[in-house]
Amino acid sequence: MTDSKANDPLAPLPLSDQELDQLLKNGKAVPPAEFSERFWQDLEPKLDQTPMRNPRLWMRPSLIAAAAGLVVMLLAFPVAMKMGQQNEDTATVAENNQPAPATYGAAPELKDAKEAPAVDLNTADKSPSPAAEKLKQEATTAPAAPRNQGDNRQRQSQRQAAPTQPLKKTADMTPQIAAMLEPMNGQVHKLEQNRYELKVPADQSSELKTRMKDWERVVPHTLLERGMHEKGQVIYRLELK
Amino acid sequence: MTEQEIHQCLAAARKGDRQAFRRLVDFLMPRLYSVVYAMIPDTDEVYDILQDTFIKAYRGLPGLRKPEAFVGWMTRIAVNTARTRLTRKREYATEPDAQVFATLTAPGNGPSEALEHQELQQVLHGALNQLSPEHREVVALVELQELSCADAAKLLDCPAGTVRSRLHYARKKLQELLAPQRGWLFREESAK
Secondary structure (H helix, E strand, C coil): CHHHHHHCCCCCCCCCHHHHHHHHHHCCCCCCHHHHHHHHHHHHHHHHCCCCCCCCHHHCHHHHHHHHHHHHHHHHHHHHHHHHHHHHHHHHHHHHHCCCCCCCCCHHHHHHHHHCCCCCHHHHHHCCCHHHHHHHHHHHHCCCCHHHHHHHHHHHHHHHHHHHCCHHHHCCCHHHHHHHHHHHCCEEEEEECCEEEEEEEHHHHHHHHHHHHHHHCCCCEEEEEEEEEECCEEEEEEEEC | CCHHHHHHHHHHHHCCCHHHHHHHHHHHHHHHHHHHHHHCCCHHHHHHHHHHHHHHHHHHHHHCCCHHHHHHHHHHHHHHHHHHHHHHCCCCCCCCCCCCCCCCCCCCCCHHHHHHHHHHHHHHHHHHCCCCHHHHHHHHHHHHCCCCHHHHHHHHCCCHHHHHHHHHHHHHHHHHHHHHHHHHHCHHHHHC
């Protein structure tokens, strides 16, 4: 561009240094009179004002509060997660302490059940286990994360509801079942609360199933055939729900 | 205003003397105006920038560590405020301010001289406005505020060599841009 200008004979010669200096000296911008007059009048009241907060967007108080809230939430989240996990673990431990449900081929349990001392089931139900006690204490004292509140409440309500279950479930059903099995020459043996072992002759098996189906309307239960034939008898496992 | 008077006013202003601060404002405002106007040729913007500059300065007076550097400190505040404003509004490379000053206060000038001065400013700032913001800054500080390159470099937080280089190219560009106006600009001189 400079070269083209230099080659152009009609292009005006640039100003000399002296000319430019003179121009810059004389061409300084001067504030207009009205500008100077009102300048102090406008400025003075502003000097008394309290310093404005930094007007930058990120420094606005509402945004600071929101950011602080977010930080607190982010910090609290892992703690809440941990506490929820602890509650869950405790609940799992308590559940594991409770008797495991029956499975096929659990012969030793059957043996244990035979040897198990008779316990007053009603009183046993009413006295909570140490694990349950611990759970109850934690439920009332430990703050739980929102995510786990529902679960905790559900567990708590289950624990609280347990002692007030209908008698039908907690009461010993052995006489009733024995009476039902009597016409079939069957026998009933209580393994533990709500779990019974039924023995009926193989030829009475279908009769038993029919009867139990009818009885299920009164007492919800599950009847499982253990598949163990002993002296021509079929063994069933009955679990009341 | 002598340097001694500046220091006296500054000392009084730091103790809360509002009138002393006003004297400093009256003394510095025209100087800072020419600097800021060279950077942003818009009277209203310059007005706001200078208002902000003096408010910041007033609040910063108690923390001023070197009273002898007061003028430089004020210039730095003004330039930084203008820079911030310039960053927010990058479209200053349009038309320069209309410069419709009803009455210019060039000392000792009559109305016709004031009008000529106004025209001269229009031409000069029209050319300045075609420079980059960095080049305008150095012209404003070194040519208009009459700072040394070293002082301007301190103020702009850049090496003195950079200031010299920018100044060289800015002057060269101005000389080219103003060349077509030579006949008009120097007619008075040649007539005399």
